[in-house]
Amino acid sequence: MKKILLLGAAGALILSSCVSSKKYGELEAKQKETQDLLDSATVKLNSCLEDKATADAELASLRKQNEMLRANNQELINNMGNLTTLTTKGAENLEKSLESLKEKDLTIRKLQDAVTRRDSINLALVQSLKGVLGNLDDEDINISVEKGVVYVSISDKLLFSSGSTTVSNRAKEVLGKVATVVKNKPDFEFMVEGHTDDVPVKSTAPFKDNWDLSVLRATSVVRILQDEFGVSPARMTAAGRSQYAPVASNDSREGKSKNRRTRIVVLPKIDQFYSMIEEGLKDPDIN
Template sequence: MKKILLFGAVGAILLSSCVSSKKYSELEAKQKETEDLLNSATVKLNSCLEEKASTTAQMNALKEQNDVLRANNQELINNMGNLTTLTTKGAENLEKSLESLREKDLTIRKLQDAVTRRDSVNLALVQSLKGVLGNLDDEDINVSVEKGVVYVNISDKLLFASGSTRVTNRAKEVLGKVATVVKNKPDFEFMVEGHTDSDKVKSGASFKDNWDLSVLRATAVVRILQDDFGVAPARMTAAGRGEYVPVASNDSSDGKAKNRRTRIVVLPKIDQFYSMIEEGMKDPKIN
């Protein structure tokens, strides 16, 4: 009987020991779960704290920007207030200045349009002259445009015999071609200029000096254009420049040959040039 009671007591103790170990394991598992939750919460808390710090910094920066914008806005308001204090006379002067600028701009555009038209006409004239004179030696005759003026340079070797004012037959052929072009351009006037080298006129010549020689050669060319080819004399001017507008040095024979020349200066009539300006005023782009 005693043995039975002893075994029962030992069994009860063992059974009690098994229950306590199971509960311990459960508690240990819960503790582990609680620690994991705590660590996760700590991480989230730290993240929130960092985000808060970043948001606070951004908010402070925006506040500073807002303060700057407020200051700028106040400055603009003050400037506007200053502008509104302009006197009536000051406003009128400003309007007059603006109107003057508009008028100057319009004038500039009118002149630019007129110059463009003039350059177009000159280009057409040069092409016409080069077309009829294209088979001549460039050393004897040259067509060019300088500062809106067309120049036809003809060497005296082609036009005149040495020391003479009589136009050669070959030169008349050339002048006839020039006359054909200029007669078809009634809006142009031209001046015939005689030029010489610096050599003194020989004694016994029919003219006094290089002034006389240059003028007589210019008038000889003008008479040929008028009498032989029907160019209106009212459109022509004869001028002598003597030795005083050289294109080369008179220290060499080649330079002297270049200086002995007759130059025909072709330019639009002054009233025709202003007419181009008036036509430009009618351009819708200008008005």
């Protein structure tokens, strides 16, 4: 009986051992399949993680670019505002510059008009003087215009004797003709200048030096114009330049002769010159 039981138990054990091996094989196969699936899922997961990291990096880059674009856009908006302000200021400055140029142009035109009128008056004066004095020798008298001023230069050999301050009778005739012209030009003032050469005066002369001589000759001419020809003394100035405004070298007799002269400087009155400018303002072409 015991043998039968032992044999049965052994058989059951053998049978049980055969079933466990089969199941083990199946389980092992399923385990391998599961491991393969796990490995595949792990690969896919890692790939997804890499893709996600790349996407996150791209997103961050895009966000950064977006922020930069927003900042640039705001800067452009600010610059446009600044540019508008600058353009407005530039337009205002340009308008002011144009106004300033117009004012300067107006001033220049007024001055040019005044100078033109002055030159016309001077030309008329020169023609009048040459008309009454044209028959005199050019060595004795010279009429010129320099920088808007009319000069009548008369040699001392015509006006005075050597070392004298007394006007000669022949010179009075010349001065009378000059007086006729200037009396008809009340808008002018004039200055009589005495000039000498560099030869010192004699110790016996009634004057101290060439300064005295030049001034006394000028006052002699002024008195003749006033007393004998009726020129208003308010329009005249007597001045002496001594030897210090020569027109030629004093190294020769000819040069000394040229330097000994009396010059009448005819000037438009300053207020008259400004009147010319004011009249220019009334010119419709200028306004």
